[in-house]
Amino acid sequence: MFGLxxxxxxxxxxxAVLxxxxxxxxxxxxxxxxxxxxxxxxxxxxQDGPDDARPGPGRVVPGTVVGRGDPPARS
Structure with missing residues (x-):
């Protein structure tokens, strides 16, 4: 009989033949x-064109910078 x-x-x-x-x-x-x-x-x-290939300046979102030791602001 055949082994494994x-x-x-x-x-x-x-x-391999197949x-x-x-x-x-x-x-x-x-x-x-x-x-x-x-x-x-x-x-x-x-379709995109050469102008779309460059990324824009981005968007500025106003906010407050909070340091690590500062407690969170309460509203």
Whole structure:
């Protein structure tokens, strides 16, 4: 009877044979997905424009700075 290591080796060989048959199809679909992703990223960059790429000055929110030793203000 087969032991665990022999069964694992057989499964590994079967998986390798199946992967070799599907490898061209997998690489082709990965290439298509990469081209689509690059095209979409390029379209988003063109849509945003160069002015939107730089961050703005931000927003100032008025408030009070409280130190560590200061007690909280009561309203």
């Amino acid at each position: 290591s022999e069964l694992a080796l057989i499964l590994l060989v079967v998986a 992967v070799v048959k599907k490898l061209p199809e997998l690489t082709r679909s990965a290439g298509k997905a990469t081209r689509i992703l690059k095209g979409e990223a390029r379209a988003l960059k063109e």
